[in-house]
Amino acid sequence: MSEVILGIDLGTTHSAVGVVESGFPILLANESGKRIMPSAVWFGEDEVEVGEKALRRRGVDPVVTSVKRLMGRKLHEVEDFPLECTRGEGGGVRVLGRSPEEVSAEILRELKRIAEWRLETEVHKAVITVPAYFNEGQRAATKRAGELAGLEVVRIINEPTAAALAYGLDRLDDRSRVAVYDFGGGTFDLSILEMQDGVFQVLSTHGDTRLGGDDLDVALWQWVAEKCGLPAEPGPRELAEAERVKRALSDRSEEVFRLPFAESGNVELAVSREDFERIAAPILERTMACCKRALSDADLTVEELDAVVLVGGSTRIPAVRDRVERLFGRSPDLSQHPDEAIALGATIQAGVMSGAMRQVVLLDVTPLSLGIETFGGLMNVLIPRNTTIPCKAGEMFTNAVAGQRSMKIRVLQGEREMARDNWPLGDFEVAFETAEKGRARVGVQFRIDESGLLEVLARDVATGVDTVVEIDSAAVDVDDDRVEQMVSESVEHAFDDMAERIFTEARLKAEELLKAVDAVMAQGDGLVTDEEAAEIRRLSASVEEAMEKGEPNPLKAAVQALDQATEGVAARLVEKAMEESLMKKLGD
Known part of the structure; x- marks a missing residue:
């Protein structure tokens, strides 16, 4: 018998839990026969109440609702929360003296209790859903909430992807492209998926974690x-x-x-x-902007979609359905239960992982690029956005200056060319033996698991010592209002960003080349002819002038001209060094 793994939709407004039985995904009802439970928690002196019981106390006592909006956040990022929030550990949030993870854990604990009561057996593992645009810290916070509730979170799955699984379960033989419009209580996502022969692949996703x-x-x-x-x-x-x-x-x-x-x-x-x-019109227009961006990222037109599936409680609103129909030019598919589809999809994924269902394969993507900051403040992308996960990628880096004893690995997320314009996810130091410039080598590898959680490994090649860091909320300080803007900003500033990158790369090379030229010219040992010296001085002046003006393309051209003019001198320097080395060996 396969191990039971629960599928859980941990929603802003409502939550639900399911399991695969006899090959069929089902949602589990509580003692009142309800499959959907309000995501509400009341804390007494010695007791805690969750769901409908908690809501009945609203108006008399403080009741925590919509806690999902606080997950993985800093206090300064919180807006429009109905209860007073205070500063928690590391600048995080506390509400009624508890962290968002602790509050969410009470919701998950109640769902776990309902499942164990229905199944008459203990359950220890679960698949939990999150919005597609939850960042690394918010995903890690969701995982910690599950662990506090006594659950091993075997996978985090994106909500619109879960909804697509529920939609496509009876269409496994079809090939179709589906847009899932997920408008819930606290978040919005639009994901485009392709389904073929039981394989579900996310083509693009866009959303807003503070729109619902x-x-x-x-x-x-x-x-x-x-x-x-x-x-x-x-x-x-x-x-x-x-x-x-x-x-x-x-x-x-x-x-x-x-x-x-x-x-x-x-x-x-x-x-x-x-x-x-x-x-509601201005809020709905914000969802339309996300839809258009997801279509652009997938390189699809609305005519190339086979269906637009609506999920999330807010899609019951007639104005939402009308606006979706106008944008996509077709009536939306209302076949999925707005409140149950995501939980059903999570249950299907749980069944796949437990072995109870075998005909489905899910391929998700990472919504934003991940990389590190390199010398000069540049963003070096290791994993581009819309890469299918799980995935890993690495690159080798060297020390920028002689005598350097360590390298700071600064992990970034975003689409801009300069590091300062992207989101810092965390940083750490990798120590190594001092060496000449460019001789110390550190390999950096990013690995994203099936849940979208990021692990960074840095290896000192000389010693083979590894430094491994998991990105969690303590390392995340991201204003989620910018999530929906990041990709559009990268397009808006594309020319300026690329110009700055070209200038920065050219400036770094220019500074290095000018130092080398000055050192050679100062030797005065006959390596450089008078004619070469005059030309090199002229071109060096052109490089310095272009640097002062700050113009990228002229600087790049000037550096290339100086580089070509010094090729002959560089070759003679290498020959001289080899001769000196050979003579030294013969002398020994």
Whole structure:
């Protein structure tokens, strides 16, 4: 009998757990018969309540909801969270005195309890879903939450990829390209996948880890607050009522926003569906920008897609479905349960890993390039974006100056040419014996596992000593508002970035070449003829002038001209060195 591995959708608003039984993926219901559990946690003095029980306490006691928005974040990155957040270890976040991982662990612990109650056996392993655009720190935080709940997280899987697995399970013999529009409570992703003969390959993905139904709730409250002269900053009561009205407007053309005992008395305001659609329009347009970028990255047009699958609770909103239909030119596929598809896909992947299902293979991608900073502040990419994972890649680096005793490996994520414009994921030092410039060698290898987690290995070639670092949230300080902008910024600044890279590379070579030229000219031992010396001085002046002007292409051309002019001198220097070495050996 294969080992049981759970499939878990750890959602912003709702969560669910499933397992493969007799070759079929099923979601497990709690004692009330509900397969979907609110991602809500209440902390008492000696007890914890999760799900519906926790929500019943909202309005009386603080209840943590949407904690997924805090995962892997720093305190200064947190915006619009309904409960007060305080500074945690390493600049992280704490809410009600607990880390986001600890709160999420309570949700996972309850899902684990439901599974063990239904299956009548202990369970220790799980596949957990995350938004496709979760960074390394957020993925690592999700894994730690699972471990705190007593689960070995055998794989992290992207949510839209999980939804595509659920969609494509009965289409394994077909070849099709599918866009999965995943608009949940706290995050948005658009992924494009190709399915053929049971192989699911992600072609591209784009999204925003701070864009979801919660933002619609905040926007609706701010509209009501403006109409009624109330503070724009919402609390838990305001957000709960905004969510209720939002849901009601998916079925009705008008709903009354009721908030008794507000600061200025009881609030009663009629909200029409048209009002809500105007409020929601700017947020929906942000999802459209992500869709267009994912299509561009996959090098596909909307006509080349076979289906557009909607998942996530926010896709129940009629305005969302209408906007998707207008962009993609076809009616969206509504065959998947908005709240259950991701959990079902995670369950399928868990079944594949446990051996309970064998006909599916999943090939995911990394959404952004990964690399290290090199001399001169350049970004050296080791793993380009949209590389199929798992994967690994490496490169050899040398010391930039003589006498150097260590090398700082600074790990970066992003699409810009200069290191400063990308996100720092972490750094560490690799020590080695001092050597002449370019003689010490350090091999750097990046490895991304099936869950998208990054491991960096640096090896001192001389000693064979390895330094291995796993990237986690303590090393991540990334403003996720820039996630959706990174690729578009790389396009917007492409010419400027490339010009700066060309200039920097040319400047580094120029500085090295000018030093070598000065050393040769100072020797005065007949290696350089008067004619050569005059030409070299002229070209050296051209290089220095181009450096001062800061123009990339003229500097590159000047360096190439000086390099060519010194080729003969360099050859004579090598011959002289070889002769001296030979004479020394003969003398010995």
